[in-house]
Amino acid sequence: MGLSLNTLRCTISACFFLCSTLLPTCCQFIKELGHVTVEPSSIFLMGSNLTVYCHLKTCQPSSTIFLELSSKTVKDRSEINCTTVQFHLPNVQESQSFVVCKLDEGHSIKTVSGQDLQGGRPPDKPQKLNCHLTRSSDFIYCSWMSGSQTYISTTYNSSISSDNGTCVYSNHIQDAEEIKIPRRTLDENTKYEFTITAYNYFGVSRSNPFILCVKDIVIPDTPYITHIGFKNTFVAVDLQWNTTDYSAHLRPSVRLRVPNGSWEVREETELNDTLIRVDNLKPLTDYEFQLRTCNSTSRLKHITEADFTPSSRSLCSKWSPSVMGRSPGKGPSKPLVVWRTVDSFQNVTVLWKPPPPQDYSGDVYQYRVFLSRNDMEDVVCPASSRSLPVPAEVHSVSISAVTLYGSSPPANVPLGHSGDLGPVLRDPTPFANGIAVRVSWFGPRTKNWSTSGELLQYVLEWTSVPETEPQWQEVDKNEDNTLITGLTAGVRYKISLYAVTTGGVSSPSSTLVYSKEQKPASGPDLSVLGHENKMIKILWEKLPVNQQRGFIRNYTLYIQALDTGDKELRVMLPAFPKQMWVECPEGTLSLQMTASTLAGEGPRSNRIVSQPAAGLVIEVVVTITFCITIIVSLICCRCIRKRIKQRCLSWGPAWLSHTLPKPGNSNAIRLLQQDRCEPCFGSIDSDPLLSPITLLSWEEREAMYPIIHVHVQVSQKRLEQGSVKMPVLATETGTVPVVGELHHASYKPHIGELASQVDKEEEEQKDVAACVKEEVCPSAFGGLLSSVEVDCPAVPKGTDISSVSDGSWPRPSHTTAVSKINFCEGTMETQSHGEVNDPPVKFHHADMTMADMADTCLSQRTVETLLAKGYFPQIPVSSSALCVTQR
Numbered sequence: 001m002g003l004s005l006n007t008l009r010c011t012i013s014a015c016f017f018l019c020s021t022l023l024p025t026c027c028q029f030i031k032e033l034g035h036v037t038v039e040p041s042s043i044f045l046m047g048s049n050l051t052v053y054c055h056l057k058t059c060q061p062s063s064t065i066f067l068e069l070s071s072k073t074v075k076d077r078s079e080i081n082c083t084t085v086q087f088h089l090p091n092v093q094e095s096q097s098f099v100v101c102k103l104d105e106g107h108s109i110k111t112v113s114g115q116d117l118q119g120g121r122p123p124d125k126p127q128k129l130n131c132h133l134t135r136s137s138d139f140i141y142c143s144w145m146s147g148s149q150t151y152i153s154t155t156y157n158s159s160i161s162s163d164n165g166t167c168v169y170s171n172h173i174q175d176a177e178e179i180k181i182p183r184r185t186l187d188e189n190t191k192y193e194f195t196i197t198a199y200n201y202f203g204v205s206r207s208n209p210f211i212l213c214v215k216d217i218v219i220p221d222t223p224y225i226t227h228i229g230f231k232n233t234f235v236a237v238d239l240q241w242n243t244t245d246y247s248a249h250l251r252p253s254v255r256l257r258v259p260n261g262s263w264e265v266r267e268e269t270e271l272n273d274t275l276i277r278v279d280n281l282k283p284l285t286d287y288e289f290q291l292r293t294c295n296s297t298s299r300l301k302h303i304t305e306a307d308f309t310p311s312s313r314s315l316c317s318k319w320s321p322s323v324m325g326r327s328p329g330k331g332p333s334k335p336l337v338v339w340r341t342v343d344s345f346q347n348v349t350v351l352w353k354p355p356p357p358q359d360y361s362g363d364v365y366q367y368r369v370f371l372s373r374n375d376m377e378d379v380v381c382p383a384s385s386r387s388l389p390v391p392a393e394v395h396s397v398s399i400s401a402v403t404l405y406g407s408s409p410p411a412n413v414p415l416g417h418s419g420d421l422g423p424v425l426r427d428p429t430p431f432a433n434g435i436a437v438r439v440s441w442f443g444p445r446t447k448n449w450s451t452s453g454e455l456l457q458y459v460l461e462w463t464s465v466p467e468t469e470p471q472w473q474e475v476d477k478n479e480d481n482t483l484i485t486g487l488t489a490g491v492r493y494k495i496s497l498y499a500v501t502t503g504g505v506s507s508p509s510s511t512l513v514y515s516k517e518q519k520p521a522s523g524p525d526l527s528v529l530g531h532e533n534k535m536i537k538i539l540w541e542k543l544p545v546n547q548q549r550g551f552i553r554n555y556t557l558y559i560q561a562l563d564t565g566d567k568e569l570r571v572m573l574p575a576f577p578k579q580m581w582v583e584c585p586e587g588t589l590s591l592q593m594t595a596s597t598l599a600g601e602g603p604r605s606n607r608i609v610s611q612p613a614a615g616l617v618i619e620v621v622v623t624i625t626f627c628i629t630i631i632v633s634l635i636c637c638r639c640i641r642k643r644i645k646q647r648c649l650s651w652g653p654a655w656l657s658h659t660l661p662k663p664g665n666s667n668a669i670r671l672l673q674q675d676r677c678e679p680c681f682g683s684i685d686s687d688p689l690l691s692p693i694t695l696l697s698w699e700e701r702e703a704m705y706p707i708i709h710v711h712v713q714v715s716q717k718r719l720e721q722g723s724v725k726m727p728v729l730a731t732e733t734g735t736v737p738v739v740g741e742l743h744h745a746s747y748k749p750h751i752g753e754l755a756s757q758v759d760k761e762e763e764e765q766k767d768v769a770a771c772v773k774e775e776v777c778p779s780a781f782g783g784l785l786s787s788v789e790v791d792c793p794a795v796p797k798g799t800d801i802s803s804v805s806d807g808s809w810p811r812p813s814h815t816t817a818v819s820k821i822n823f824c825e826g827t828m829e830t831q832s833h834g835e836v837n838d839p840p841v842k843f844h845h846a847d848m849t850m851a852d853m854a855d856t857c858l859s860q861r862t863v864e865t866l867l868a869k870g871y872f873p874q875i876p877v878s879s880s881a882l883c884v885t886q887r
Contacts, residue, residue: 033057034083034112036101045202046119046151050089054101054112059083064104065112070097095119095151120152122203126196129210132219132315133183135245140181140214144196144207154200160185160192160212168192188214220293220317221245223252228289228325235330236279238271241291241320250293252276253316257288283330283361283405290319329361331406338399338411339459339472340390340505348390350413351470352399362404370410372396386469390415414505418452422499422506434489434516440481441497441509452503459500460484465492465512465545489516490549517550520595520602524555528610529579534586536610539579540593550597558594558604563587587612 034056044050052074054065059082067074067087076088089099096119101112124147131142142158158179160169169185186192193209223243230237241252254276255265268276281287294316332355339351354364369379369388372395381388390397398410429438439460458475462484475482487493493515496508520543530537540555552575559569564587571582573593588611592604634640663669 032113033103033110034101036099036113036115038099038115038117042115043118043120043152043201044092046093046095046121047091048119050092050117052087052089052099052101052115053080054085054087056083056103056112060103060105062105066102066104068100068102070094074099092117092119118152120200120202121148121150123150123154123198123200123205124148125205126156126198126207129194129196129207131181131194131210131212132217133214134221134317135218136221138183140183140186140217141178142181142194142210142212143178146177146198150200150202152200152202154198157197157199158194159197160194162190162192183214186212186214190214217315219315220250220295222318222320223291223293224320225289225291225323228323230281230325230328231277235281235283235327236277237281237287237289237325237327238275238277239268239289239291240275242274243293243317245293245317249295251295253292253294254278255290255319259286259288263290281327283327286324286326288322288324290322292317292319329403329405330359331403332360332364332401332408334359335409335411336399336401337474338413339461339470340397340413340415341461341470346392348392348394348415349387350390350397350399351387351472352411353386355401355408360401360403360405360408364401364403366402368400368402368407370398370400414500416504418499418501418504418506420452420499420501420506422509423458423497425495425497425509425511428495428511428513430513430515432516435487436483436485437487437493437495437513437515438481438483439495439497443480453501456500456502459498459505460495461498461508462493462495464488465494467494487515490514490518492545492548514550517598519600520549520552520597521547523592523594523603523605524577526557526591526593526605526608528591528608530581531589531610531612533612534583535581536584536589536591537579537581538591540573540577542577543595548595548597550599553596553598556594556596556601557582558592559584560590561585561587562590562609 034054037053037055038044039051039053040048052067054067056065061082065079065085067077067085069089074087074089076090078086078088080086085101087099094117097117098114099117100114103110103112126144126146129142129144131140133140144156146154146156153174155172155174156176156179157170157172158181159167159171160181161167169181171179171181173179190213192212194212195209196207198205198207221244223241225239225241227240228237229240239254243250252268252270253265254268255263256278257263266278268278270276276291278289334355336355337353341349341351343349350369352367364383366383367381367385369381371377371379371390373391373393379388394415397413397415399413400410401408423441423443426440426442429440431437441458455477457477458479459472460475460482461470461472463470473482473484484495491514493513494510495513496510498508499506522543524543525541527539528536529539536559538557543552554575555573555577557571557573559571559582560566561569564585566585569585573580573582588609591608591610592606594604595602634644
């Protein structure tokens with residue numbers, strides 16, 4: 001009891017759910033505010049005009065009644081009274097629809113009532129009646145075609161009558177096209193009439209009678225497919241089938257379809273009694289196969305309405321159950337299209353095109369090229385390759401494309417030359433769209449026109465200019481024209497035609513063509529070679545091929561006189577570039593040139609300006625004369641030269657303004673030339689070595705080396721300010737000898753270090769060659785002495801080398817003994833207001849006391865130079881140089 005209550009509760013809940021969600025309109029009908037009527041009926045013939053009335057129970061003048069047909073508002077309405085409104089629905093074609101009458105109260109909309117509409121059609125006459133049964137079947141299966149859809153319930157009544165009109169069997173079935181009749185109700189050898197009567201709400205129709213005899217409608221048993229096998233060479237399938245009603249007179253028939261496709265009956269090839277093959281399948285495609293068997297006398301014969309005799313009917317079995325299968329990938333089945341090109345150096349390159357996509361499935365992953373030399377060689381090329389250079393020793397070449405599902409048959413490349421001239425090309429005919437050209441040629445007049453062998457085919461080759469990768473196509477040997485497509489307007493193409501025979505390839509017949517000419521892209525380069533009075537000689541260059549964009553018909557020269565401003569002159573010139581004289585106006589000219597093709601004139605070239613030759617000569621002469629005048633003025637005018645020289649010297653370094661001494665007048669050089677000593681092995685100096693040093697007594701030294709006094713006028717103010725720095729020689733009279741800049745000296749004597757002890761002098765005299773590196777301040781002494789006084793004071797006897805630096809020689813208090821210098825033998829030129837050549841003097845030692853070496857210049861007041869022994873070189877002295885510059 002509890003289970004029954006639960007079941008009832010669930011049922012009631014489900015009803016309320018359906019009422020509230022799935023059928024809201026029905027739920028509203030519970031509280032109807034009125035009703036709806038349809039004329040002529042809610043069940044109507046499709047295409048009829050309907051009238052719908054909406055009736056309210058009470059009058060509501062402040063509300064509006066409207067009608068919805070399948071949720072669309074009907075606009076054609078007319079109000080009969082306050083409770084009834086009429087709506088017109090013309091030409092209703094919907095088989096199922098509904099109308100709802102609603103009331104609009106302003107603040108809300110209420111449903112009044114509704115009605116379902118059912119449209120339909122009368123049944124068509126049943127056609128193609130057919131009955132059949134198998135040998136072991138207990139039922140006769142009869143079928144027909146009902147025709148177009150009626151959209152409402154239709155009943156089909158089947159009846160079988162004998163020849164006298166007696167009904168033997170009758171049955172009815174609703175909305176069907178096949179019935180089963182018990183076999184036992186009919187006699188095997190008696191003929192009956194079988195009819196189908198269809199009727200519904202809109203009408204009745206009756207079929208033509210079908211003559212039924214049981215022994216004539218027996219069909220073979222339904223076969224079945226036992227195995228399917230695909231062949232990837234031609235994408236074919238082999239179907240193995242079997243049947244329980246095996247007979248030699250049965251022939252199989254196959255139909256197939258792809259998913260969601262229609263059935264297609266295919267021609268099959270019988271391999272044996274139970275094996276057939278179906279070709280031309282698509283690779284990598286799913287197929288559904290069915291098979292049936294038919295009597296060989298009525299195989300695949302279709303029945304029409306007039307075919308009602310048993311002898312004319314198709315006695316075929318039912319289709320077998322479906323078998324599914326997927327076809328494999330397809331390998332290339334055709335040879336590749338191949339060709340070869342020969343360049344000017346007789347180098348051969350083989351070319352090939354990829355196989356057409358419809359000829360294989362998957363992708364080409366490589367090409368195999370077989371080269372025949374002394375032995376066969378296999379070259380593997382990637383899938384992106386389209387050409388391969390071939391060595392000269394190769395005799396034959398064949399190419400094959402390799403895919404995942406197989407390889408294409410090898411394609412042989414013709415390499416040999418037949419020696420024939422080949423066909424002659426006619427003028428190509430461009431198409432108006434500019435993408436194709438019709439090419440024709442003169443075919444062979446006789447069958448034996450070729451001496452190398454039988455004609456196999458023509459090959460048409462074309463390439464753009466400048467040359468790119470060639471393209472080609474094969475043409476049947478019986479054709480004398482073809483169409484080249486895929487060309488570009490404004491591009492020049494070279495077309496060549498070859499005849500391929502069994503003996504090789506003929507010589508080409510070539511021509512140039514444009515698929516469509518365009519205007520040139522630029523103007524030619526123009527230059528002027530000569531310009532005389534009213535004549536000008538010009539030269540123009542040929543346009544590049546990619547700039548021509550057509551065959552050049554002519555050139556146009558535009559001449560504009562700049563001096564007079566006359567109208568521009570236009571001169572037509574021949575199509576080939578050259579130099580030529582052209583008549584022109586006088587004066588300066590502006591020139592431009594254009595090129596023209598069949599499509600029109602191109603843009604102008606860059607403007608150039610030309611003047612007559614006389615004007616140019618005058619300008620050149622004036623310019624040269626002006627330059628020569630300036631040069632002659634500079635050469636002849638001394639004051640100008642002098643100023644220029646002074647200006648140049650002021651801009652240059654200081655040593656350019658000084659006069660250098662002449663080394664040829666040096667006494668030291670002459671002395672060295674007369675008496676040379678052995679070179680000093682320890683020295684790296686390139687100057688000549690001096691003679692050995694001889695020590696002189698004090699008396700001899702005093703007589704040979706007098707004391708030199710130099711007078712220099714220096715203001716006391718400058719001395720006090722310290723703006724003048726000069727070395728001063730120590731003398732008895734107190735005069736100031738000044739030493740100039742040493743780096744201007746033209747002669748630097750070799751000096752060596754003397755031993756500080758007298759007992760080493762004899763040892764140093766024996767080693768004359770041991771001269772050490774010279775250490776002299778590189779200052780020039782030129783013009784340093786303004787006035788020189790020579791004084792030979794009495795020197796006390798007995799003075800030796802050690803007394804050179806003691807207090808027996810008068811010296812200023814600010815002097816300091818610096819170094820002892822060993823002078824090698826030599827002479828020196830002295831220049832001061834003239835040249836003085838002193839005789840060579842031999843000396844032993846020289847001792848010089850100089851200012852503090854820490855300063856670049858010597859003491860401002862005095863520098864004491866003591867000549868104890870040795871040689872004092874002659875140096876030029878300048879009054880302007882007051883400072884010793886030390887490096």
